[in-house]
Amino acid sequence: MMKTKSARSLHGHVVQELGQRIVGGKLRPGDLLPREERLAEHMEVSRTALREAMKVLSAKGLVESRPKVGTRVREPRFWHQLDADVLAWRCASMPTEDFVQKLLEMREIIEPAAAASAARHCNAEQLERLEMAFAAMENAANLDEWAEADLDFHEAVLTATNNELLVSLFSVIETALGTFFVLSARTAKNFKYSLPHHQKVLEAIRRRQPEAARRTMQRMVADSRSNMNRQSRGSGKG
Amino acid sequence: MMKTKSARSLHGHVVQELGQRIVGGKLRPGDLLPREERLAEHMEVSRTALREAMKVLSAKGLVESRPKVGTRVREPRFWHQLDADVLAWRCASMPTEDFVQKLLEMREIIEPAAAASAARHCNAEQLERLEMAFAAMENAANLDEWAEADLDFHEAVLTATNNELLVSLFSVIETALGTFFVLSARTAKNFKYSLPHHQKVLEAIRRRQPEAARRTMQRMVADSRSNMNRQSRGSGKG
DNA sequence: TCCTTTTTATTTGTCATACAAGAAGGTTAT
DNA sequence: ATAACCTTCTTGTATGACAAATAAAAAGGA
Known part of the structure; x- marks a missing residue:
């Protein structure tokens, strides 16, 4: 991990x-x-x-x-909490429920805003990368491939903002998605649910609709949260 | 600086x-x-x-x-763009207009969300620190004192979210406010304008009104942006 | 007795030198 | 032509010595 x-x-x-x-x-x-x-x-x-x-x-x-x-x-x-190593060390011995919530809060702040910004600022090359990542998710043969493509999609959104300060926050998103991947039920069903969200985000960015991109990304992260909460209630994490 | x-x-x-x-x-x-x-x-x-x-x-x-x-x-x-040193080095030889815009975008994403979160999560001690910072702004004898108190206010908002990941983004806010302070007209008038905004943010957080806090903070940052744009049009930065 | 100054002891900071390990690029043998 | 083998250059690591800084103890003066 x-x-x-x-x-x-x-x-x-x-x-x-x-x-x-x-x-x-x-x-x-x-x-x-x-x-x-x-x-x-x-x-x-x-x-x-x-x-x-x-x-x-x-x-x-x-x-x-x-x-x-x-x-x-x-x-x-x-501590430099946004440092990739510090984040990784924090997750090394199973992240606390509290920490997971903070990661989710970060995603809810960053990702919708980034999606909106991407819809405004992205160029052709960056859009293509987004489409490639989405295609990779559609064609993923197994969960690991899916997770990798998903990570790539989220990184592509950040990159498409053309704001390197936002891109640097990818370490946080990466950590959040990583713990999500570990903590949530690893079934194809749970994941494929979010594919329509990804598609809508991609569409909104392609069509240069910042607010649509924001809303859709917001729902995507919110779904992650509820999925996670359901999961952790089930298995009782500390 | x-x-x-x-x-x-x-x-x-x-x-x-x-x-x-x-x-x-x-x-x-x-x-x-x-x-x-x-x-x-x-x-x-x-x-x-x-x-x-x-x-x-x-x-x-x-x-x-x-x-x-x-x-x-x-x-x-x-590069770790969010590292305080990297940010400082980037500002060392006069920040580009482009970079200033990226800093502002970060503020517009982070600070309203942080204000909302603070309204939800802050405790008594953190509220007191906010009030202290605000009072220090009211009583500032000169621009430097004002700037210091202002920085403190913004840091207090981040701290009040009880999310250390958000607090770590203070280096970005600090840099943004720093360049703002350098680039904008250093007259008392330009600064005192924003005091009512600070008060409203404080009030909203005290009253636990996340959405009000978000909106007010949003206006505050937007005002910074327009103030800055006016300034840079005037003196023609590149 | 209390405060100030000086000394001392300990730890990090810096230096110089030597050798080990790894890897790029050329060399040789097949 | 290809593959295995060297050469050689640079970073990586080890060691021992000394400089600088400073907390704590000791000494001195009011």
């Missing part, structure tokens, strides 16, 4: 390890990490590799280092 | 320097950087410090390093 490839390099591995521990709550805000020498020894890497990892975690707002005092875990309000 | 404090440490300085050059376009996507040894020499730091800087830039999606081939500048679509 959601590979972050950076586990090849040593310092990348340390980033993953510590990042997951911090976001996952095993290391708590205010906690003082062991000093670099010891921590490096404990992680079985050199101080050099450890420090490079620390700089990355620091760039993500997870830790803060100061001479003499050491490196401590920062409070969640400083 | 918009301090990023990390210029104290050496590697922090390198991050700033290279980040600014990349985002500012002096180093272009696909460009191959000099190899670490030479670059370190050229920047007058050790290879160690340079590499720590590189890891940070890599974490922001600006560069990509591979053995034997070297480190090259990535294409803008990979």
Whole structure:
């Protein structure tokens, strides 16, 4: 689920390890990490590799280092919550119901607005990509193919806004769709339901109808929400 | 304008320097950087410090390093556009008109939705912070105090949603308000105009009226836009 | 006794050097 | 012509040493 490839390099591995521990709550805000020498020894890497990892975690707002005092875990309000890694770490050990609701709220804010913007600003090439993604959903042979094409469709909508700031929010949409895919009943029926929505969104964008695009996308996300709520009531997530 | 404090440490300085050059376009996507040894020499730091800087830039999606081939500048679509540093670097050498419009679009999407969400979810403490910020705007002795209180107000709205993902978008709002403050006519009159809007937003949130909060915030951002457009037509930005 | 100044100890920050690992491009053998 | 093998260049990692910063303790003065 959601590979972050950076586990090849040593310092990348340390980033993953510590990042997951911090976001996952095993290391708590205010906690003082062991000093670099010891921590490096404990992680079985050199101080050099450890420090490079620390700089990355620091760039993500997870830790803060100061001479003499050491490196401590920062409070969640400083974390770069929209960072793809931070989002992934948050989902690593099963996302809380609360977090899922926040992801859905983000989708409900971003995606309808993006669809409307796409209807206004998209160009021919971007429209074609949307159509390709939709076609891929129609022709999907299995659920995994379907999910991949769906992701592509949503990314294509964001891209079609021609606003790279909006495109950068794809990490959030991706995470939301990922948890949706994991948490909801993985039957073809549940998914194919939303295909008509996709088609209407595509149509509205093609016809340059921002408000229609917005409304349809709104319904699509709302359906996700109700589908999810039904699911989680059924299986009782915490 | 918009301090990023990390210029104290050496590697922090390198991050700033290279980040600014990349985002500012002096180093272009696909460009191959000099190899670490030479670059370190050229920047007058050790290879160690340079590499720590590189890891940070890599974490922001600006560069990509591979053995034997070297480190090259990535294409803008990979940049973490919502990162506070990236946004700041983008504004460093006078933001383009195009970028300002994208910032405004983000505000128009995020802030009304956040105001509505705040009206639904905010607690007593968060409401108090909103009221404090508003009071600070009323009592501002000069434009700088006003701008600071205004920023605080907008951050308080995001915080009041109780959705940390939304709060993380404050870097965007901050940048938008910053450029607005720089580009628009810096007269008391232009600013005091929006105070009634702030009051109405505050009232709507206090009274738990999501739709009223949304509409009022929408008007507030729209006013910013028209104010700005008027301004840029006048002085002809490109 | 209380406050200010100085010292000290500890941790991160930086440096220099050496070697390992990976990969592109050319070389050789089949 | 193709495939396997080298060469070589660059990043990746390790190590040891020292500089800089600063929190905490010690010393000095009112």
